[in-house]
Amino acid sequence: MFNFEELSWSDVRDIFRNYRENNERKSDEVVQLWEAILEDKISKVGVEKFPIYEQVAIAALDVGNIGMAEKCIDRLTKEFPGSKRVKLLKSMRLEALEMYDDALELLDWIIENDVTNAGPRKRKIAILRARGKRTKAIQELTEYLKVYMSDEEAWHLLCSMYLAEGEYGKAVFCMEEVLLHNPHSHLIHQRIAEIRYTMGGLENLEIAKTYYSQTVKLNPKNLRGLFGLYLTCNQLANSKIAANKKKETQKTAQWALYEATELTKQHSKIPEVEKYVTSLENAFGNIDLNKSNKQSTFSATSRGGDRE
Incomplete structure (x- = not known):
């Protein structure tokens, strides 16, 4: 845990930057450091405040602090009203509020307008799985892998979903694709x-x-x-094979x-x-x-x- 009294706003900025560079969420820590230190000093970080807003919004959604997430999303919306990344954050907010149909509608819009963006496709698959629509989730994940064939995590997920459906032959195919990357x-x-x-x-x-x-x-x-x-x-020893x-x-x-x-x-x-x-x-x-x-x-x- 951090000693908040010993940290300055620049220390927190550097901590957040390090989390982003290492692809670490650390949602509880991000929310606590934001509230305790950085929120009131955010103007001092310059243009880096925008990735920080995004980082804090995601962390806040992770811990269920919808109000904090909405504040960060609103600030990003004012600065980037047509941004697809901001719309993705809005879909995540709708998902957190269990407004799944609205979230899916927004995700479909993002996917339609940016076919190379993997993030919205993953969020859509996650929502379909959460709602128990496994057949639809498998279809979406299959379409996703036609574009992003090197995504090993996605192949692992598709394998698990096929196993849950008893589709063992298809599950084997998924793992064989993973094996090509990690022989x-x-x-x-x-x-x-x-x-x-x-x-x-x-x-x-x-x-x-x-x-x-x-x-x-x-x-x-x-x-x-x-x-x-x-x-x-x-x-095999108890089956009909050669002596x-x-x-x-x-x-x-x-x-x-x-x-x-x-x-x-x-x-x-x-x-x-x-x-x-x-x-x-x-x-x-x-x-x-x-x-x-x-x-x-x-x-x-x-x-x-x-x-x-």
């Missing part, structure tokens, strides 16, 4: 493996095994990847289980963890997923809610 990320390989495992079937299990293997190759301490590799190999391939798969399963249990023993802080690990080994050692009618609990996601 050495063990977490991305792990997620693709989990989705393939959830889809089931011999082909998907073979693909899941490949991705799990790459996961533990990139990060040998990925415990989830090791257990996933074991479960996948166990399923030589089955033997290889069983060896891989045994190795993965051994590595996972040893890793657990080394890093667990639970007292007498060995006995729990032994129980886990026995439980996994007796798994025969092909002979059970119960679905494995190791899945990428559960099916979420009703569709729109």
Whole structure:
């Protein structure tokens, strides 16, 4: 926390500038520093007051201080009456007031008049998701990614939305797009493996095994990847595959289980963890997923809610 008595208006200006440059919101701190120090001295910062107004407006909306946000937005509107950035702030204010239809109408106007602006499109998708309009949100996000194909965060979001709808094939496609940007990320390989495992079937299990293997190759301490590799190999070993391939798969399963249990023993802080690990080994050692009618609990996601 800051000692307000020791800070000058120029100190706060520099703090705000640093937040903007590092893309940090720090909404609570921004609101407190604005109210306590900078608001009454804003004329001293010169033209930098305009990005500060925008910064404070967003922070105020984050913490639910609508009055403060409105003051900053009004000052920006007087200076830049036709600015699309100011209109975006107004849409965020409408969203905070739960006037979603008005917010969407304003966002559509901004998008129509500035097709290269990613901000309004993201806000629109966020509103649609908040209102439970998942199908429409997926459509909008798909259109957004046709323009901004390198937005990894958007691909992750679309993957999660497809998983919630049970569209596993489309979710895999999204993660494969992310993998193109981060081919050495063990977490991305792990997620693709989990989705393939959830889809089931011999082909998907073979693909899941490949991705799990790459996961533990990139990060040998990925415990989830090791257990996933074991479960996948166990399923494959109990399926109709060639005898030589089955033997290889069983060896891989045994190795993965051994590595996972040893890793657990080394890093667990639970007292007498060995006995729990032994129980886990026995439980996994007796798994025969092909002979059970119960679905494995190791899945990428559960099916979420009703569709729109």
